[in-house]
Amino acid sequence: MLDGDRIWMAQGEKPCYLLLSQANRHGLIAGASGTGKTVTLKVMAEGFSQAGVPVFVADVKGDVTGMAEAGQMSDFIRKRCEDSFGLAPERVSFEGCPVRVWDPLGGEGIPVRVTVSQMGPMLLGRLLGLTDVQQGVLNIVFRVADDQGLLLIDLKDLRAMLGFVAEHRGEYTVTYGNVSTQSVGAIQRALIAVEDQGGDVFFGEPYLDLDDWFQCDPRGRGYVNILNAARIVQTPQVYAMFLLWMLSTLFETLPEVGDPDKPRFVFFFDEAHLLFDDMPKRLGDKIVQVVKLIRSKGVGVYFITQSPSDVPGEVLAQLSNRVQHGLRAYTPAEQKVVRAAAASFRANPSFDSAAALQEIGTGEALVSFLDEKGTPSVVESARVLFPQCKMDAADPEVLRGAVTAQSDLMGKYGTAIDRQSAFEDINGMKAEEAESQRLAAERVELERERAEFEKERAKVAEREEKERQKAAEKAERAQEREMERQRKELERQQRTLERQQERRDAQIRRTAGSILGAIGREASRQLVRGIFGTLRL
Incomplete structure (x- = not known):
């Protein structure tokens, strides 16, 4: 219940007030099951809301939604008003808080999504339960994605990226380190488990803009952002890592404000033990750093758990505003926890804590x-005030009305978007690589065919050359034969001519002999006639 610049939380020998100016120094609400932690959370959250401070609350059991409805006077509340708080029942006003219901698994509420890149390798490795070696491989996968400009939005992007790095591990070993296929396979199997738990809905876009959680209603009351965590808490690592992502994002994005008059935002981390169970030291150190420094961003963090021992000592030391409900101590170990919890308070001499x-x-x-x-006040044994909102879960119709009233946010986050990211880019690269391989194979085949063609052409040219040579040799031989024939023919003709000449010469000689003989004889006759005067034959 808001009282000026402070929240009236409980009443002991004197009132117990949570000062708004000190509310960003963080706090703890602890106690065994059934001791009233949820009521304390509601009283504190509605006080912040009335002061204009937006609040985030994870609703693990489903009863925090009652903050959306006004409470009602009952005999129990009337008795507490009169006996414990000095309030006249008729002066008590009941009203609900402005509520926004969010659901990370796509149920009844405004969808909440976060991208794989935003979650980061450290938180994601914790979520997947990876070993140190597997975590190292996941770090390499994220680094390659960043260097290649590949967006990791949803789990199919991460799965595609894991396969891509595994296929090209030889190229990345020198630059980034060794990537074993066994580690990649283990991460892929862990991703399947997360998908089965709703991770395929949780990771994606449009991702949550935390500025939408820093809003106030028209009356100036801070919105109580209730995360429907009844289902997601069944997968504790997903639940814890989501809340831790929110906390780290607040730390990284909000500006420094020092010590404001009131917090800018208050973050309630219910079932806090889920965050710290089996926490790796490196991640635990980061949590301690965030808790120590985020108060300067105007953010108050309140852990809700059954026992203070659920929270590491370094974190517990930062939780200055404490409401410790009853603890059960049946064993020596539990008694030790009780003594440690009592010793953490500034002692009150009037009772044994x-x-x-x-x-x-x-x-x-x-x-x-x-x-x-x-300075921590002296511890008070006190009764916690009742909330002005409904004690139990809200009626379903009221919740649906609260969700429907946020039509602008439903329009912004209601429909998932699957834009081009690593999955599509890698498939595109694979397609280009396959096309390049196909073209390279075609080039190799063409070169082979060209080589065979050139080889065959060379053989044909060689055969043609041989045939030309044979033809030339044949022609030459034919020419030689023809020349030989012509020579022989000439010789024959020569011999014929010579024989003819010889016959002519012989004929001439014979003819000449005959003529000479006749001439001689004629001459002799002429000579005789001449002498004797008579012709002698």
Whole structure:
């Protein structure tokens, strides 16, 4: 219940107020099951809302949604008003808070999504339960994606990226380190488990813009952002890593504001033990760093858990505003926890804190808040106020109305978007690579065919050359034969001519002999006639 610049949380020997100016110093609400932690959370959250401070609350059991409805006077509340708080029942006003219901698994509520890249390798490795070696491989996959400009939005992007790095591990070993196929296979199997738990809905776009959680309603009351975590808490690592992502994102994105008059935002981390169970040291150190420094961003963080021992000592030391409900101590180990919890308070001489923790009933607690100087107040054994909102879960119709009223946010986050990212880019690269391989194979085949063609052409040219040579040789031989024939023919003709000449010569000689003989004889006759005067034949 808001009282000026402070929230009236409980009443002991004196009122217990949570000062808004000290509310970003973080806090703890602890106690065994059934001791009233949820009621304390509601009283505190509605006080911040009334002060204009937006709040985030994870609704693990489904009863936080009652903050959307106004509470009602009951005999129990009337009795507490009169006996414990000095309030006249008729002066008590009941009203609900402005509520926004979010659902990371696509149920009844405004969808909440986060991208794989935003989650980062460290938180994602924790979510997947990876070993140190597998975590190292996941770091390499994220680094390659960043260097290649590949967006990791949903799980199919991460799966495609894992396969891509595995296929090209030889190229990345020198630059990034060794990538074993066994580690990649283990990560792929872990991704299947996360998908089965709703990770395929949780990872994606449009991703959550935390500015939408820093809003106030028209009356100036901060919105109570209720995360429907009844299903997601069944997968504790997904739940814890989502809340831790939110916390780290707040730390990284919000500007420094120092010590404001009131927080800019208050973050309630219910079932806090889920965050710290089996927490790797490196991640645990990061959580301690965030818790220590985020108060300067104007953010108050309140852990809700059953026992203070669920929270590491370094974190517990930062939780200055404490409401410790009853603890059960049946074993020596549990008794030790009780003593440690009691010792963390500034002692009140009027009672034994350790004994009180085991005796106080439901709705009662040991309370210590910071005063104006930032000093823890003396612990009070007090009764926690009742919330002005409904104690139990809200009626389904009221919740549906609260979701419907946020039509602008449903329009922004209601429909998932699957834009081009690593999955499509890698498939495109694979297609280009396959096309390049096909073209290279075609080039090799063409070169082979060209080589065979050139070889065959060379053989044909060689055969043609041989045939030309044979033809030339044949022609030459034919020419030689023809020349030989012509020579022989000439010789024959020569011999014929010579024989003819010889016959002519012989004929001439014979003819000449005949003529000469006749001439001689004629001459002789002429000579005789001449002498004797008579012709003699």
